Amino acid sequence: MREPWRGGSPRSVLVDARGLYTSGIGRYLREILARLLSDERFSRITLLGEPEQLHGFLAPHGEAERLRVLPFPSGFYRPAAQFAWLRLRASGAIGADVAFFPHYDVPLLGLPRRSLVTVHDLTHFKVPGAFAWWRRAAASPLLRRAVLGAARVITVSEATRRDLVERFPGAAGRVEVVHNGVAPGFRPLAPGEAAACDSRVPRGRYLLCVGNRKPHKNLAAAVEVLALLCRDLPGLQLVVAGGADPGWERVLRRAEALGVREAIHERDEVGDEELRCLYGRCTALLFPSLYEGFGLPLLEAMACGAPVVASNRASIPEVVGDAGLLADPEEYAAMAAAVLRLEREPELRQALVRRGRERAASFTWERAARRTVDLLYTVAAGEARPEPRPLQVVG
Template identity: 35%
Template sequence: MRPKVILDAGPAVHQAAGLGRYATELATALWRGESNRTELALFYNDHSGHRLPAALTNVPSSRLPMGQYRWRLSALASQVVRRPNLQRHLPPGDIYHATEHLLPRMARRTVLTVHDLIFRHLPETHTWRNRAFLATAMPIFARRADAIIAVSEQTKRDVVTAYGVPAAKVEVIPEGIDQDLFQPVCTGCDLSRTLQQRHGDYLLMVGTLEPRKNHAAAARALAILNQRGRSLNLVVVGGSGWKFSPFHKLVEELNLGTRVHFAGRVPDAELPTYYTNARVLLQPSLYEGFGFPILEAMGCATPVVSSNRSSLPELAGDCALLVDPTEPAAIAHAVEQVLDQPRLRSEMIRGGRKRAATFTWAEAARRTVDIYLSLL
């Protein structure tokens, strides 16, 4: 049987960071590579006026014009009263796949993707309203879903521990990266020359500007390195998040105003150039459910210094240097190892490229369809 799957494409429409990438890339891979095993249709709440990414415009879709908060509360309410009130707004189908942490009650089989439980581990990084919603809703969503996809072993452990769901109900399906895009680029091209002139020798961080990404530790490590005679800059790529003003103050306190460069949100097509020209990618996050920059940097032949917490060690394997993200001196030392040991750098680049090549959206889509078929 070829099941019809209604996939929530809301993150692809409304978000540009990790959740948006997951929904976009998974839906694209399902549409292009798994149409012989599943019939795909998209659904999203049309609260922002945005539309589907270009890659998904040919996929059958429907939308519900409902405000963001009303949609979230209605999804939770439908689970509380155990009535599939929202299903009438969806096209017919066999399976509903919630690609973010929002699962309405359905009179059909359901799949829930859980990306992380950061709101439990680092509650201070979420607004009180979002914490309250997720603390109430996620136990219900996790228990009511027929199957759960976790994007990492760390997330699976968190879900099983926090909500008591059977481990057999949670399948780990890692996310992928665009294998064609994240490759080394010519360091003599126009953009490369521009970056070299603008930023010199630089360390790179990629991700939304928010406290859990731990830019502060990266800045302190940069200060240590430059005090030791290095001449390095830190390039920060990512859109504005929340609670980030203390970082700007820290940069000034450390006299790094000319050393920390904010590039803002960069088009995906330009990211490989930022990675390729960086001396080292820093990923000192306090918590991640996955961590795209590690794999993207490895694909672009850039060495990685990463936090040793949450899901990051399982992504990095033995191809990155892992450090305590709360110890700027340890971060600085790891960077110096990469810069001063050519053999180590070469080994990290070679191993990293092989590792990054194993994380594909085609494989994620194939295994996701296996989950769909198991529910029939």
């Protein structure tokens, strides 16, 4: 249902939607788009991306007369996207009152002055070894252009805002924190639903890691923790759910050397129902990341009633609060000890599960999407940002 229009001039918006089905950014984009499509303040919405994907997503929303899809190259940090933007701009096809980029991979030339950009994290700069050199080289000018050129910038956590403002002190007044949310479908398994999960989860106890397998996720730590726990928790397994990465093979070789390779179950990208089963039956979500801009699996796990053992770095304490056990992600014994506490102290486990559900409930996509769309309208109705002078860049 579309939101009632309460006055003011209707506006047009252009959305970079090429990441519609990527992992964390895809979830974010789908939630924001759902709200935007229901808002009558925007009379024309143009989406850039893969037409088949976008038309499939838009089909339930109808109202084709206010929606337009323009083909645009998929993937981030690619020269093809920069050239495609320039061609569309020269043709006059992408004019709008405001442009929304849910990632800082923005046009280096011709970025609209009325733009809203979301910066999810600064992983390329905080954990440079986690990415190929060409990605790091591409990230720096793109981030700089986004911060210099956008009218407003969103970060998804206070931690990311601090990282960004530390790098661009002059941007502080234009950066706002809008926390991510958790989808309503992530909730504890009802008694009648548990049996339906039997075929989707391993038998016995298992730790769960959710997210891509890039080096900064520190899944090597999860393998070390698993090996440390095998004596106290015989039969313990590890489920890794998320897209693979070339560095994952090194982690598996370490698992082989530790004698725990057979206890590791790999799942590629999984749907929400399977994720809910995995969260609902796990011993704990193990989240040993070295750096996060937010950490959606933390919220999802807590919403599903899974206890959380997580890293104490970056945005993770901000998201978890007092609803999980935090430890240095490079202190494997400390993370293993936290898992053992959950097994040996049932009252602590129950308290963390209760607090986790309460905390997750305070992060809603409705609130996040509403504020984001309000910011889009504010930027659309305001004066165009002047051509920026160079900001001081620290580091």
